[in-house]
Amino acid sequence: MEVIKTVDLTKKFGSFTANKNINISVLEGEIKAIVGENGAGKSTLMNMLYGLLKPTSGEIYLRGRLIHFNSPDDAILNGIGMVHQHFKLVPSLTVYENVLLGVEINKEVSIGNKKFKTFKVDQKQELKLVNDLIEKYKFNINANAYVKDLSIGAKQKVEILKMLYRNVNILIFDEPTAVLTPQEIEMFYETLRELKACGTSIIFITHKLGEVMDIADSVTVIKSGEVIDNLLVKDTNNKHLAQLMVGRDVLMHVEKKYKDYSNASVIYEVNNIKTKNKWGLNCVDDVSFNIRQGEIVGIAGVEGNGQSELVDIISGILKVTDGCIKFNGNDITNFWPDKLRKNKIAFIPEDRYEQGLCKEMTISENMIAGYHDSPDISKYGFISMKKRLQKSIDLINKYDVRVSKIEGLISSLSGGNAQKVIIAREFSSDPDLIIASQPTRGVDIGAIEFIHKSILDLQEKGKSVLLISSELSEIMSLSDRILVMYKGKIIGEVMGKNATREEVGYLMMGITHSEENTNG
Amino acid sequence: MDRKEKLNSLKYSIINSIIPILIAFGIGAIAIILAKENPLSAYGTLFYRSLFNIKGIFNTLHFAGPLILTGLAIAISFKAGLFNMGIEGQLLSAGFVVAVMGNVWGELPKTVLVPLLLVVGVLVGVIVAIIPTMLKAFYNVNEMVVTLLLNYAIIHILQYLTENTFRDPSSGYVSTPRISSNAIPSRIFEDYRLTTFFIVAIVVYVIFYFIMKRSKLGFEITALGQNRNFAEATGMRIQKKIIIIMLASGALAGLAGAGWMMSEKYAYTLSFSGIPGLGWDGMLIALLGSHSPIGILIAAVFYAVVKTGSSNIAIFTSVPYEIVILLQALIVLFLSLKVFVKPKELKLGEPSVPKKRFKNLFKGGKE
Ligand SMILES: Nc1ncnc2c1ncn2[C@@H]1O[C@H](COP(=O)(O)OP(=O)(O)OP(=O)(O)O)[C@@H](O)[C@H]1O
Ligand SMILES: [Mg+2]
Numbered sequence: 001m002e003v004i005k006t007v008d009l010t011k012k013f014g015s016f017t018a019n020k021n022i023n024i025s026v027l028e029g030e031i032k033a034i035v036g037e038n039g040a041g042k043s044t045l046m047n048m049l050y051g052l053l054k055p056t057s058g059e060i061y062l063r064g065r066l067i068h069f070n071s072p073d074d075a076i077l078n079g080i081g082m083v084h085q086h087f088k089l090v091p092s093l094t095v096y097e098n099v100l101l102g103v104e105i106n107k108e109v110s111i112g113n114k115k116f117k118t119f120k121v122d123q124k125q126e127l128k129l130v131n132d133l134i135e136k137y138k139f140n141i142n143a144n145a146y147v148k149d150l151s152i153g154a155k156q157k158v159e160i161l162k163m164l165y166r167n168v169n170i171l172i173f174d175e176p177t178a179v180l181t182p183q184e185i186e187m188f189y190e191t192l193r194e195l196k197a198c199g200t201s202i203i204f205i206t207h208k209l210g211e212v213m214d215i216a217d218s219v220t221v222i223k224s225g226e227v228i229d230n231l232l233v234k235d236t237n238n239k240h241l242a243q244l245m246v247g248r249d250v251l252m253h254v255e256k257k258y259k260d261y262s263n264a265s266v267i268y269e270v271n272n273i274k275t276k277n278k279w280g281l282n283c284v285d286d287v288s289f290n291i292r293q294g295e296i297v298g299i300a301g302v303e304g305n306g307q308s309e310l311v312d313i314i315s316g317i318l319k320v321t322d323g324c325i326k327f328n329g330n331d332i333t334n335f336w337p338d339k340l341r342k343n344k345i346a347f348i349p350e351d352r353y354e355q356g357l358c359k360e361m362t363i364s365e366n367m368i369a370g371y372h373d374s375p376d377i378s379k380y381g382f383i384s385m386k387k388r389l390q391k392s393i394d395l396i397n398k399y400d401v402r403v404s405k406i407e408g409l410i411s412s413l414s415g416g417n418a419q420k421v422i423i424a425r426e427f428s429s430d431p432d433l434i435i436a437s438q439p440t441r442g443v444d445i446g447a448i449e450f451i452h453k454s455i456l457d458l459q460e461k462g463k464s465v466l467l468i469s470s471e472l473s474e475i476m477s478l479s480d481r482i483l484v485m486y487k488g489k490i491i492g493e494v495m496g497k498n499a500t501r502e503e504v505g506y507l508m509m510g511i512t513h514s515e516e517n518t519n520g
Numbered sequence: 521m522d523r524k525e526k527l528n529s530l531k532y533s534i535i536n537s538i539i540p541i542l543i544a545f546g547i548g549a550i551a552i553i554l555a556k557e558n559p560l561s562a563y564g565t566l567f568y569r570s571l572f573n574i575k576g577i578f579n580t581l582h583f584a585g586p587l588i589l590t591g592l593a594i595a596i597s598f599k600a601g602l603f604n605m606g607i608e609g610q611l612l613s614a615g616f617v618v619a620v621m622g623n624v625w626g627e628l629p630k631t632v633l634v635p636l637l638l639v640v641g642v643l644v645g646v647i648v649a650i651i652p653t654m655l656k657a658f659y660n661v662n663e664m665v666v667t668l669l670l671n672y673a674i675i676h677i678l679q680y681l682t683e684n685t686f687r688d689p690s691s692g693y694v695s696t697p698r699i700s701s702n703a704i705p706s707r708i709f710e711d712y713r714l715t716t717f718f719i720v721a722i723v724v725y726v727i728f729y730f731i732m733k734r735s736k737l738g739f740e741i742t743a744l745g746q747n748r749n750f751a752e753a754t755g756m757r758i759q760k761k762i763i764i765i766m767l768a769s770g771a772l773a774g775l776a777g778a779g780w781m782m783s784e785k786y787a788y789t790l791s792f793s794g795i796p797g798l799g800w801d802g803m804l805i806a807l808l809g810s811h812s813p814i815g816i817l818i819a820a821v822f823y824a825v826v827k828t829g830s831s832n833i834a835i836f837t838s839v840p841y842e843i844v845i846l847l848q849a850l851i852v853l854f855l856s857l858k859v860f861v862k863p864k865e866l867k868l869g870e871p872s873v874p875k876k877r878f879k880n881l882f883k884g885g886k887e
Contacts, residue, residue, distance in 0.1 A: 317753060338755030347753070355753035360746040369743065370754035373736055382735050 001028045001063070003170055003201050004049065004080075009058035011044050013412070016404035018044040020225045021058070026170070031192060031202045033212040033233075036222035036245055037444045038416025039402035042205045045222070046172050049203075050082040051075040081163030082172040085179070085415070085442075086353075087155050091148035096123075096130035098147055099161045105129075133164055137194045152303065153184030160191065171195065173204035175415070177211060178442050181302050181470055189215050207416070207444050209238045221245055246446040253477055254452045258497040261480055264292040267464055268433055273323030273333075275313055283309045285488035286323075291433065296455065296465040298479030298496065302508050303470050306488035308350060311437045311468055315347045316340050317355075327433070341370055346431035348422055350438045350468070352415075356422040359411040363403060364392035366410050367425050374429075399424035400450070416443040427454055434458060437468040452478060472504060486510045533810045537819070540854030541808075548847050555839045562843075565836050566829030576828070578712035582783070584824035585721040586611075586776040590802025591809065591816040592728055593772035598811050599732065600765040601745040602656070606667030607773040608799025609674035610648045612792060614641035614777030616678050618703075619696045619788035620686055622781070626700025633702045638720065638778050645774015646767050648674065653766035657759045663766065671799075682788055696788040705783055717779040724775065728768075729813045741765060773799060796845060801827075804848055807855050 004026040011019040018041045026032050034042050047053040049060065051069030060067055062078055069075045072082070089098050107122040108115045130143045139161065141154050150158070156176065163171055177185050192202055192215055206212060212219050212233060219236065221228040221244045228244050242250040268291040277283040283306045291297050301307050312318035314325070316337040324333040327343055337347070349355035357366050368377055368388055377387045389407070396403060401420045403413060410418055419442055426434060436455065440448045455465055455478060469475050475482055479496040484507035492507040506512075549559035570576040590607050597604035618637045625633055652670060655661035688697040705715040732738035740756040741764075751758055776798060785792055793799065805823055809815025830844035 315753065316755075336755065336757060337753060338757065341755050349753055354747075354749050356750070358743055358747045358750045361743065365739065365743075369750070372739055378736055381737065382730075383739055385734070 005061040030217040033216035033219040039414040041225040081168030096143040269326040298475035301485035344432040346426040348436040367392040395424040544850035569832040570829040578714040585718040587820040589776035591805030594806035603664040604769040609671035610645040610773035611777035614644040614774035615781040622699030622703035641778020645770040649770025715783040
C-alpha cells in the first residue's frame with residue numbers, strides 16, 4: 001500500500017524552481033533511497049513532506065488522503081518524522097529527557113477518585129517508556145546517559161527515539177550516514193532493518209550509492225529538481241545510478257600515480273606537539289610527523305581520537321602546550337590563522353557551517369573570506385565590490401557550484417554546494433600546502449571525483465596535502481602515506497601504495513603489528 | 521540578495537519599526553486624554569512644529585546630530601556582536617571634560633578651539649571605553665555588564681566634580697562654568713540653531729557607513745558579529761576587532777557628548793544629557809533603525825522630531841514633557857515584541873540554528 005504519494009509537487013524559491021512536478025510514492029514498510037547531485041532538490045522535497053516548506057503547487061497524499069502541513073508538528077501528528085543531519089539535542093540532558101522534551105509526563109496525585117497533574121515530572125514513568133522503546137527496537141543505548149557523552153551514532157539513535165516516541169510510522173533521514181563511522185553505519189543499517197520489521201516506512205537521502213545497494217528496496221533519482229527515474233534496487237547497480245544522477249559515466253576511483261618521496265625535501269614538520277582538551281586530558285599527545293614536497297599524507301582514525309584537535313592546532317585555532325611546528329624551515333608554532341594563510345597554507349575545515357562558512361553572509365563574501373586582503377580584490381583596506389563579485393562568479397563557474405542566485409546567502413545553498421564554496425575558495429588561493437579535513441563530506445559523487453582530481457592536480461604541481469578523513473576509502477585512494485591516529489597519538493604509519501584496508505583498520509582500532517603478532 | 525528580496529526585507533523592517541510606533545502613540549493618546557487634552561491636536565503640535573516649518577526642521581536636525589552618533593555607536597557594537605551599554609557614561613564624561621576645557625582654553629580662536637574640543641571629546645569617550653574593552657578582549661569579561669555598571673559610577677563621579685571641584689560659584693544652580701563663546705560652533709544659518717556640528721556628525725556617519733560597508737575592517741566586523749568561529753578560522757583577529765569596535769563606539773559617544781555640550785548646553789549640569797539620556801536614546805534609535813545605517817539616520821531624525829515636538833507639546837498644551845519618556849518606553853516595549861517578522865522559510869538538513877549568542881552559552885555540545 002502506498003503510504004505517501006506526491007502529485008506534481010513543485011517548489012519555487014523566487015524565480016528558481018527547486019522541485020518540479022515531482023511524482024513519487026513510498027510503499028508501506030519499504031526503505032526508499034533518494035539520490036541526486038548536490039542541489040538537485042532532495043532536501044527541499046523532504047522538507048515539504050515534513051511540513052517545513054510549503055509546496056508552491058502540487059499535492060501530497062498520505063495513505064490516500066490529501067494533506068496540507070503547516071509545520072513539522074502537523075507532520076508528526078500525522079505520523080511523519082524526520083531526523084536531521086545536524087542533530088537538535090540538548091547535550092546536558094539525559095537520553096530519556098531528550099526524548100520527552102516538550103511532551104514531559106507530569107506526576108499525578110489522586111484526591112478521592114479524581115486525578116490531578118502536578119508540576120513535577122514523572123521521571124520513573126518516562127524512563128520506563130523510553131526503555132520499552134529501546135528494547136522494542138533493540139537500540140542498545142542507556143536511557144540514563146547524558147547526551148553530551150554519546151557518540152554521534154548514539155545521538156542519531158536518540159533522534160530516532162524522539163520520533164518513535166511520537167508514534168511516527170514514516171521516517172525521513174537527510175544524509176544520515178554522512179557523519180557516521182563505518183562501524184556506526186553498520187549499526188545504522190541494523191536499526192533500519194528493525195524499524196522496517198516493525199512496519200515503519202523509511203525514506204533516506206544519501207550520496208553513497210553503496211548504501212542504496214546495501215539497504216534500500218527502491219530508489220528515486222532526482223536531477224535538477226525533477227524525478228529522472230524510480231527504480232527497484234534489485235534492477236540497478238552503482239554504475240547505472242551514478243550515470244543517471246550525473247548524466248555521464250563517473251569514475252568511482254581516481255587514477256593515482258605513486259612515487260617515491262623519501263628523497264623530496266621536508267616542507268612541513270610537526271615535532272612532539274601536545275595539547276589539552278577542556279577536561280585537561282592530553283587529546284593530542286606527543287604527535288610528530290612530516291610532509292614532503294609533493295606528498296599527500298593521510299590521517300585516518302575513528303572519529304574522536306584527536307584528529308579534530310590536531311587539525312585545530314594546525315589551523316591556528318588551538319594552541320599547543322608543548323612541541324613545535326615548522327614550515328619550510330621556519331617556526332610557525334601557534335601562528336594565527338591569517339599568518340598561516342600568508343605562508344600559503346590553505347584549510348578546508350571539518351565543520352563547514354561552524355568554521356568554514358558564515359551562513360548569514362552572501363556567497364561572494366564567503367568566497368573571499370580569509371583572502372579578503374589579497375591585492376586582486378582589495379586596495380588600501382577597501383574591498384572592491386565589483387571584483388569580489390567577479391571573483392565569486394568565476395569560482396562558481398569553475399567549481400560548478402549550483403546556486404539559485406549569484407548574490408544569495410550561503411544558507412540558500414544546498415549542503416554539498418556550500419562545501420564546494422569552501423573548496424573553491426581554498427583551492428584557488430594557490431597554496432603550497434593544503435590541510436583538508438573531511439573535504440568531501442556531503443558532496444555528490446561527481447563532486448567527489450572533481451575534488452579528488454583537484455587534490456591530485458595540486459600534487460602534480462608539486463604541492464603537498466594533509467588529508468584528514470573518516471572515509472577510509474578516500475584516504476586509501478589518495479594518500480602516499482597513511483598515518484593512523486588512536487587516542488591522541490599516531491600509532492602507525494603505512495605506505496599508501498600497498499596499504500590494505502585490514503592493516504589500516506586494525507590500527508584504527510588501536511591494534512599495532514607487534515600486538516597482532518603476540519596475540520596471533 | 522536580489523532586488524526583490526531586498527525590497528521585501530526592507531518592507532518587513534519598516535513594518536516592524538512602524539507598528540510599535542503606532543501602538544505606542546495609540547497608548548500615548550490615552551495618557552493625553554487623561555491629561556484632558558485632545559490627542560490629535562497634541563500630536564499635531566508635536567509634528568507640525570518640528571517637521572512642517574523651516575524653523576522646526578532645522579531645530580529637529582540640530583537635535584538629531586548627537587542622536588545619529590549615539591545610534592551609530594550602539595549599532596556598530598551590535599554589528600560585531602558586542603553590547604556597548606556604556607554610551608551614556610562615555611557621552612557624559614566627554615561632555616564634562618569639554619565643558620571644563622572649553623572654559624579653560626577660552627582664549628583660543630574658534631577655528632582652533634572647536635576642532636580641538638571635538639577631538640578632546642572623542643579621546644575622552646575612548647579612554648572611558650578602555651576599561652570594559654580590555655576586560656572583554658583579554659579576560660572575556662562580559663562587556664554588557666561592565667559598561668552598564670560603569671555608567672552609574674561615572675554619573676556619580678561627575679556629579680561630585682560638578683558640585684565641588686568644578687562648580688561655577690556665580691551660578692545659582694549646580695553647574696560648571698560656561699564654555700567660552702569661541703568654543704561654540706558657528707550656526708549654519710544665522711536664524712536657526714543648526715550648527716556646523718551637524719555637518720561633522722553627518723560626515724562621520726558617512727565615513728563609518730563606508731567603512732562598515734566597503735572596507736576590510738567592516739567585512740571582518742560583520743563576520744565576527746555573525747559567526748565568531750568562522751571569523752577566527754578565516755584569520756580575522758577577533759581580539760583586535762573587539763578592541764577597535766569598542767573604542768570606536770566610545771569615540772562616537774564622546775563626539776556626541778562634545779557636540780551636545782558645544783552646540784546646545786554650553787555648561788555641564790546634572791541634567792546635561794536629559795531624561796532619558798542621549799546614550800539611551802541611541803539604543804532606541806539603533807533598535808528602531810534595526811541596526812541598518814539608513815534606518816539609523818531615519819530613526820534619529822524621527823526621534824529628534826518626537827523630542828523637540830514634546831517640548832512644544834509642553835509649551836503649547838497642558839500635556840507634560842514627560843510624554844516623550846512614555847512614548848519611548850512604549851516603543852521599546854513593542855519593538856522587542858517583533859510580532860510582525862517575516863515568516864522565514866526553514867531548511868532542513870541545516871535547521872535554523874539558535875542565534876549565536878545563545879549557542880555560546882551552551883558551549884561544549886556541538887549538536
Ligand atoms: N531558502 C532557499 N532560497 C533559495 N534557494 C534555495 C533555498 N533552499 C534551497 N534552495 C536551492 O534549491 C536547490 C535545491 O536545494 P536542496 O537543499 O534541496 O538540494 P539537495 O538536493 O538537498 O542538495 P545536497 O545534496 O547538496 O544537500 C539548490 O539549488 C538551492 O540553492
Ligand atoms: Mg540536502
